[in-house]
Amino acid sequence: MRIMNTETNNDMSCMPFEEYIKVKELAFAYVPLQKICSYFEPTESLVKGTVFPSLYKPYK
Amino acid sequence: MWIYEKKLEFPIKIKKTDPALAKVIISQFGGPDGELAASLRYISQRFAAVTPESKATLSDIGTEELAHLEMIGTMCRQLTADANIDEIKKAGFDAYYVDHGLGVYPASASGVPFTAAYLQSKGDPITDLYEDMAAEQKARSTYEYLMNLTDDPDVLEPLRFLREREIVHFQRFGEALQNVKAYMDSKRQFVIDKPDYMNGNKSKCMKCR
Numbered sequence: 205m206r207i208m209n210t211e212t213n214n215d216m217s218c219m220p221f222e223e224y225i226k227v228k229e230l231a232f233a234y235v236p237l238q239k240i241c242s243y244f245e246p247t248e249s250l251v252k253g254t255v256f257p258s259l260y261k262p263y264k
Numbered sequence: 265m266w267i268y269e270k271k272l273e274f275p276i277k278i279k280k281t282d283p284a285l286a287k288v289i290i291s292q293f294g295g296p297d298g299e300l301a302a303s304l305r306y307i308s309q310r311f312a313a314v315t316p317e318s319k320a321t322l323s324d325i326g327t328e329e330l331a332h333l334e335m336i337g338t339m340c341r342q343l344t345a346d347a348n349i350d351e352i353k354k355a356g357f358d359a360y361y362v363d364h365g366l367g368v369y370p371a372s373a374s375g376v377p378f379t380a381a382y383l384q385s386k387g388d389p390i391t392d393l394y395e396d397m398a399a400e401q402k403a404r405s406t407y408e409y410l411m412n413l414t415d416d417p418d419v420l421e422p423l424r425f426l427r428e429r430e431i432v433h434f435q436r437f438g439e440a441l442q443n444v445k446a447y448m449d450s451k452r453q454f455v456i457d458k459p460d461y462m463n464g465n466k467s468k469c470m471k472c473r
């Protein structure tokens with residue numbers, strides 16, 4: 205299966221996560237909320253395992 | 265309620281018989297960080313979830329893990345279906361063969377049968393989500409170890425897909441954690457009574473469902 209790369213990224217300045225995180229306390233974990241900037245094509249998403257380029261983190 | 269779709273989440277067409285590989289991949293079926301444990305964990309924890317968002321996250325991911333279980337079972341079956349006795353012996357698959365033949369049995373790579381002791385359902389929505397995030401990381405590590413053990417592209421492709429799903433799940437549980445935290449911290453809780461099941465008051469637990 206060939207892995208394509210058809211990311212539709214129109215805006216390079218778009219950060220795929222919330223940029224300002226208000227830390228309110230110790231001893232609590234925080235994963236930034238995702239913001240949607242761009243998508244992979246539907247068929248490509250089904251191959252890669254995600255529709256979001258920002259969450260695509262291949263092993264090798 | 266569930267709807268079953270008669271197809272795999274990701275196509276699996278393994279051409280090369282490899283019982284030795286099936287012996288380790290089975291760990292993602294019934295092993296400590298496998299898909300069955302993941303599914304059962306989320307589908308159990310969902311009953312103690314406190315926000316509709318976190319409940320949906322647990323239900324959806326718990327359901328998807330069942331689809332992953334189906335993928336792993338398919339892989340194990342395809343890796344062994346055509347194996348002859350010589351191949352079974354040479355691959356060290358004979359111990360498994362004696363107990364389960366070429367059937368797919370939920371056990372770890374080292375042969376330990378599946379146990380619910382692999383998972384928790386703590387009744388504390390924050391604690392549960394921390395466990396879920398850790399579980400996704402452990403599954404991701406397992407998929408990387410499995411990928412290190414093969415160079416068959418027919419096996420690597422579905423493993424790569426499943427590993428990527430663990431990363432997405434981690435993000436979703438992380439978001440659910442913020443959602444639950446916000447609910448727990450919200451002013452509303454000082455205005456209206458917390459439900460009994462959030463106070464650890466099991467005897468009056470009328471809303472536990």
Ligand SMILES: [Fe+2]
Pocket residue numbers: 302329400403429430433
């Ligand atoms: Fe997962």
